[in-house]
Amino acid sequence: MAAVSVRDIRLDLFRGLALWFIFLDHIPTNIVSWLTVRNYGFSDATEIFVFISGYTAVIAYGRMLNQEGWPRTAARIYRRVWQLYVAHILLFVAFTAQIAWVSIARDAPALIEEMELLGLGQNPYRAILEAALLKFRPVNLDVLPLYIVLLAVFPWVLPVLVRWPWAVIAVSVALYAATCQYNWNLPAYPDEKVWYFNPMAWQVVFHVGAACAVFGPGLSRLDRYRTPLTVLAVAFVLFAALIALSWHYNPLERLIPVWVSRVIYPIDKTNIDILRFLHFLAIAWLVRVAVPIDASALKWPIWRPLRRCGEASLLIFCIGTFLALSGQVIVGYYEDSIVSQIVVSMLGIAIMCVAAYIAAWFKGGGTRTPKRLPAAAAETAR
Amino acid sequence: MNRTCALFAAALALLVAPVAISSAWAQSMTLCRAKPAMLDLGTTLPISRKAIAEKKLLRIIALGSSTTAGYGVSNPAFAYPTQLRIGLEKALPGIEIEVINRGIGGQDVEEMAARMRAEMEGNPASLVIWQTGTNAAIRQMPLDKFEKTLRAGLKLGTSLGADFVLMNLQYVPAVVAAPDKEAYEKIMAGAAREYSAGLFRRYDIMRGWYDDGMPYAQFVQLDGLHLNDFGQKCIGKLLTRSILGALTGP
Numbered sequence: 001m002a003a004v005s006v007r008d009i010r011l012d013l014f015r016g017l018a019l020w021f022i023f024l025d026h027i028p029t030n031i032v033s034w035l036t037v038r039n040y041g042f043s044d045a046t047e048i049f050v051f052i053s054g055y056t057a058v059i060a061y062g063r064m065l066n067q068e069g070w071p072r073t074a075a076r077i078y079r080r081v082w083q084l085y086v087a088h089i090l091l092f093v094a095f096t097a098q099i100a101w102v103s104i105a106r107d108a109p110a111l112i113e114e115m116e117l118l119g120l121g122q123n124p125y126r127a128i129l130e131a132a133l134l135k136f137r138p139v140n141l142d143v144l145p146l147y148i149v150l151l152a153v154f155p156w157v158l159p160v161l162v163r164w165p166w167a168v169i170a171v172s173v174a175l176y177a178a179t180c181q182y183n184w185n186l187p188a189y190p191d192e193k194v195w196y197f198n199p200m201a202w203q204v205v206f207h208v209g210a211a212c213a214v215f216g217p218g219l220s221r222l223d224r225y226r227t228p229l230t231v232l233a234v235a236f237v238l239f240a241a242l243i244a245l246s247w248h249y250n251p252l253e254r255l256i257p258v259w260v261s262r263v264i265y266p267i268d269k270t271n272i273d274i275l276r277f278l279h280f281l282a283i284a285w286l287v288r289v290a291v292p293i294d295a296s297a298l299k300w301p302i303w304r305p306l307r308r309c310g311e312a313s314l315l316i317f318c319i320g321t322f323l324a325l326s327g328q329v330i331v332g333y334y335e336d337s338i339v340s341q342i343v344v345s346m347l348g349i350a351i352m353c354v355a356a357y358i359a360a361w362f363k364g365g366g367t368r369t370p371k372r373l374p375a376a377a378a379e380t381a382r
Numbered sequence: 383m384n385r386t387c388a389l390f391a392a393a394l395a396l397l398v399a400p401v402a403i404s405s406a407w408a409q410s411m412t413l414c415r416a417k418p419a420m421l422d423l424g425t426t427l428p429i430s431r432k433a434i435a436e437k438k439l440l441r442i443i444a445l446g447s448s449t450t451a452g453y454g455v456s457n458p459a460f461a462y463p464t465q466l467r468i469g470l471e472k473a474l475p476g477i478e479i480e481v482i483n484r485g486i487g488g489q490d491v492e493e494m495a496a497r498m499r500a501e502m503e504g505n506p507a508s509l510v511i512w513q514t515g516t517n518a519a520i521r522q523m524p525l526d527k528f529e530k531t532l533r534a535g536l537k538l539g540t541s542l543g544a545d546f547v548l549m550n551l552q553y554v555p556a557v558v559a560a561p562d563k564e565a566y567e568k569i570m571a572g573a574a575r576e577y578s579a580g581l582f583r584r585y586d587i588m589r590g591w592y593d594d595g596m597p598y599a600q601f602v603q604l605d606g607l608h609l610n611d612f613g614q615k616c617i618g619k620l621l622t623r624s625i626l627g628a629l630t631g632p
Contacts (some may be wrong), residue, residue: 196454264606265605266555270607
């Protein structure tokens with residue numbers, strides 16, 4: 001068997017960053033969300049999270065497929081799917097309970113009405129059934145169901161992927177194109193709704209991420225075109241930043257030629273518009289160029305909280321989603337004051353970090369200073 | 383370690399400071415507003431008035447596409463139909479207000495006209511807010527077809543015994559970039575006149591925001607098409623004002 005590869009710290013670090021961004025962006029009025037990627041271009045943290053999830057899925061299960069065969073690997077993946085599902089249902093309960101608690105504690109009937117609009121009040125039994133089927137997802141609970149669907153298909157993709165990654169990319173892109181063309185989506189609840197993150201479109205991010213992991217060091221073949229690719233990526237990121245800036249500044253917006261607007265808008269999120277995907281790929285390329293796998297800056301202690309959060313991604317995602325709702329309530333209580341936004345953001349991130357450290361401590365067997373597990377063991381433990 | 387932390391904090395402060403300043407400036411840009419003349423629906427809503435006077439009940443159907451459904455808002459209650467209900471309840475105490483949200487993302491006149499009868503017979507209402515035109519303009523539905531379908535829908539709808547208010551296109555980058563968007567607007571205004579329906583001039587109201595210097599980021603989602611929390615709440619508020627004006631006017 002191949003030597004144990006070096007653990008790519010960048011994956012945990014940027015996944016942690018994406019989780020922080022998702023938390024910050026999910027608080028509707030939040031000045032701190034100015035620090036997140038979505039304000040400077042087309043794509044946002046979702047792309048980072050889904051791409052890295054695809055990438056790490058190959059790292060975690062690719063080797064297992066080689067060593068232990070398909071049945072065990074598939075079983076392992078479905079065990080993970082089950083964990084995700086349980087986490088999602090738990091989050092759903094905690095999330096709705098929080099809304100109920102807030103509306104009772106604050107004696108705010110308007111909030112209870114909002115609850116009804118979440119679909120629970122009119123027909124709670126049906127809503128719970130639909131939630132169990134992943135069809136009913138109150139706001140902000142859309143990411144995990146997407147991940148669940150993508151991972152549930154993964155056992156069937158993985159054996160092909162490790163042999164013919166290009167074939168998987170081709171099929172994946174074709175499915176993405178057909179989905180956009182024919183407006184396919186999965187049904188949701190209430191009946192006329194569809195999935196906010198369309199799995200048949202978003203799978204392209206996951207599978208391209210997974211294919212990149214299969215290519216691994218082979219990606220260095222791209223370095224032949226390093227300069228032109230970098231120039232292209234920089235140009236595209238700058239273009240996206242210009243458009244994003246124009247949303248904030250009307251005189252600049254008026255300078256955008258109509259034909260450009262006609263081509264780019266709308267920049268769909270449900271079916272991940274091609275501009276969003278290209279923007280993400282451009283950023284990913286620039287990160288690859290700027291932050292090589294062995295960059296010493298990656299080991300700086302200030303990044304450790306981010307890495308810890310990225311390592312415990314499922315836990316931190318759930319906590320972040322839950323806390324974003326708390327943050328929304330608290331910021332609303334203080335009438336959107338900027339101080340409350342900053343305090344809530346920092347507190348939320350602090351809580352996420354503490355949870356991540358506790359998770360690492362548990363994983364390390366509960367010893368005081370968690371030793372990094374050998375890469376292979378850590379991955380199977382995930 | 384300490385130095386890096388300090389550096390990090392300094393960088394954070396540098397990033398946040400100008401944003402904080404500009405956002406203080408932007409507070410003046412966050413007012414929900416419209417010229418009073420813009421809010422005139424051009425109808426007196428006779429059936430709704432009668433229902434309020436006789437049954438103490440006003441049932442409204444919001445028929446539309448993704449804006450009506452509340453796509454992408456951070457809380458479903460922010461979508462304009464719920465805002466309308468909340469606003470009317472406050473303004474008309476003692477009157478039971480019901481707003482039935484029948485927004486389905488991606489649809490336009492064809493699909494909506496086709497389900498018009500089913501929607502109205504399923505929930506007999508005194509007032510139908512028909513939000514339409516945006517998807518037609520973006521997908522460049524032929525103008526004559528748009529007009530024909532819209533009028534057929536209005537004809538059927540009004541014959542089923544409800545007041546109608548047409549809500550026209552939203553002023554957002556995706557629509558502004560579409561050719562002929564004004565032509566769709568005109569067709570809607572003409573059809574409203576012919577069938578004595580009201581017209582809620584969303585396009586002109588929102589254009590007013592933009593021309594006053596309100597940036598798109600204030601009222602549009604990052605996809606350049608859908609109204610965000612502020613846009614939805616503001617449209618809900620202004621629509622409430624329009625309908626109250628029509629109900630209480632001469």
